[in-house]
Amino acid sequence: MATLSGMTNALTELIAEKGVLLADGATGTNLFAMGLEAGEAPELWNESQPEKIIKLHQDFVDAGSDIILTNSFGGTRQRLKLHNAQERVFELNKRAAEIARQVVDASDRRIIVAGSVGPTGELLVPLGAMTYDVAVAAFVEQIEGLKAGGADIAWIETMSAPDEVRAAAQAAISCGMPYTFTCSFDTAGKTMMGLDPKNIHLLSDGLDEAPTAFGANCGVGASDILSSLLDMSSATPNEVIIVKGNCGIPEFRGSEIFYSGTPPLMAEYTRLAIDAGATIIGGCCGTSCDHLRAMRSAIDTHSKAARPSVDDIVEKIGPMRNKTAAAGDAQPRRERRSRRQL
DSSP, rough: OOOOOOSSOOHHHHHHSSSSSEBBBSSSSHHHHTTTTTTTTGGGHHHHHHHHHHHHHHHHTTTTOEEEEOOTOOOOOHHHHHTTTTGGGHHHHHHHHHHHHHHHHHHOOOOEEEEOOOOOOOOOTTTSSSSSHHHHHHHHHHHHHHHHTTTTTEEEEEEEEHHHHHHHHHHHHTOOOEEEEOOOBBBTBOOTOOOGGGGGGGGTTTTSSSSSEEEEEEEEOOOHHHHHHHHHHHHHHHHHEEEOOEEEEEEEEEEEEEEOHHHHHHHHHHHHHHHHHHHHEOOOOOOOOHHHHHHHHHHOOOOOOOOOHHHHHHHHHHHHHHHHHTTOOOOOOOOOBSSSSO
């Protein structure tokens, strides 16, 4: 059992009970299938089409998820301003958490409502105009709404800039919320802002509360995120680590993005993630409920084996992509400016 950071909360209690947890899958992929248009804010569906958000969460629960993320990834005022909804931050985030809470409370098992907190889309000084204090205030506004709606934990995700991670973590602490954070190591094995996975645990140094867990999400493929996991678990072998990887390798076919991961591949990714030291395993872009069911079965039936090497990972689930990313080839990435979890 991994050592749990921070104070006891609903997530640490569920980890203590079950060991390895299954997080949910892709939000955007499923909402697009339900009719979400490109450029439309999913957060507005919390009010205009709540029945579809309820179905999304229920499908994840039925597939065996232990953690579901609220439909609030772009819920800061900076992101909502793109849709003239910057004055509705609290209510939209509160509604996102309430919808997830409704689904979870109707279940016959314990499930965590994780309040999704994505990047603001702005650059912090000195690279951009947003100050650290403004970033903290933006995340406080969002997390207050998530907390009021019943979220169990602030789930900070898809981050690239260390200062933005710290700002979101500080906001969660200020709101009295436990928190986790994940970064996207999608640029030659590091985040877009140069953070190495082996150093991710340092981001919370000096903060009043440690994260409950930290790790990686999104990226450029399942093999790459498992390589990042090896780096993280080598640096911090006793911490609770999250991996929420894309469903295989993303590829453009015309104007559409497709993901190569089959349910058996994502089951293999799950087994490798357990062996490499992950405690919370989920799917990001492209991950459907069919994938999640295979991942659930993998968690329930796998006995932890020897720690894999990168060569083991490549042999079992395919080649790494970060070498081509380093060479400058265009790679499909998560929709940082529009949406999370295709």
